[in-house]
Amino acid sequence: MPIHPEIAKVLSTLPAPDGSPLDPEAVRAGEVAQVPPLEDRVPLYAVEDAMAATRSGDVPVRIYTPAEADAYGVLVYFHGGAFFLGSLDTHDHVARSLAKETGYKVISVGFRLAPESAFPAGLDDCYSVVRWAADQGGSLGWDGQNLAIAGDSSGGTFAAAVAAMAHDDGFDRITHQILFYPSLDLDFDVDRYASLRGNAEGYGLETAGLKPFNAFYIDSGADPADPRVSPIKREDLSGLPRALVITAEFDPLRDEGELYGQRLKDAGVNAKVSRYAGANHGFVQNFSWIPEFYRAFEETGEFLNRS
Structure with missing residues (x-):
């Protein structure tokens, strides 16, 4: 479809x-300048800014409680923005919708950005907040069972990398990972994936823009050959948390996300790849007001709450 x-x-x-x-x-x-006013955002039971005292230092977080309950699953969310953009405010509407449609308590992470902070500062912040959330489970109302991570675009890079780091550390509390149109291969050779050519121009994110937009991160010390930077380069994907990989039809990054989902399946991971027809990169952040694309939040809820 077009x-x-x-x-x-x-x-x-x-x-x-x-x-x-x-x-x-x-x-x-x-x-x-594009952040909607508070009165136009999805209302929730509670939204609280806090500082997570982690082994990476104090990390700003925003905690979203969807409704009053005795206990919650916890979802730690990493915003997108090519590692130098995005904030708790720019992606506030995404976190709110995730909380509403999943019923999970969502913790959005205000991680350090490039170029001001060198690699792996932002990634370390994300991983450290996940560990903090598990350690602080009682005060967060965590049910002690469901601990998910999610990210869109470069936040999806962080989510995939955090899942692998946790596995390597023997931290087995993460139960789910949700990757919205993730950037999983920062080697931007246009011949690596057909979608880099097929969706190269005219759909918002353009293939020619990938290098300059990610240059701040790479120049800060992020090596595209490092699986923490390009998670698809990790050789062994076995043992990682179950995964939902959501891709967009008209996204240059579509094929690497779908290949990663297939590689997870091949490694024995319970993984689902869901392509959104007619969508472009960033649709969860930019176009979730369209019912067909808001569906991504509902699908995430179904994935997390499936018995």
Whole structure:
């Protein structure tokens, strides 16, 4: 099917890339300007800003409680933004929808960004908050059973990497991983995946933009050959948590996400790949107001609550 007409309308208004260098502060300011006012966001039982005291240091988090209950599953969420964009505020609406549709208590992580913080600062923050959530389970109302991690785009990179780091450390509390259109291979050779060519232009995220957008992270010390940076390069995927990999039809990163899901299955992991027709990269953040794409949150809830 063609790209969704509502997405096409928005894409038609975007200026063509002019090749000028990216200014992190300017791009961040543009993102902040798009944050909807509080009254337009999904209401929840409670939303609280806190500081997680972790082995990585104090990490800002935002805790979303969907409804009053005796205990909750916990979902730790890592926002996208090519490792230099995004914040607790820019992805607040995503975390709220995740909490609403899963019934889990969601902990969104305000991890350190490139280029101000060198690799692996942001990744360490994400992993440390997961360990903190398990350690603080009683005060969070954690049910002690369900501990999920999720991320969109580069946040999906972190989620996949955190799942592997936890496995290697013998930390076996993570039960689920949800990867929304993840960036899993930071080797941007356009011949590696057909979608890098087939979806190269005209769909928002463009293949030619992958290197400059990720340059802040790579230049901070993130080696694309390192499986913590490119999780698809991990040789042994066995023993990782069950996975839901959500991809977008018109996304240059589509094929690496789907290959990763297949490799998880081949390694014996309970994994599902779900491609959203007519969608582009970033649809969970940018176009979840379209019912067909809000479905990604509902599918996440079904995945997490399946017996």
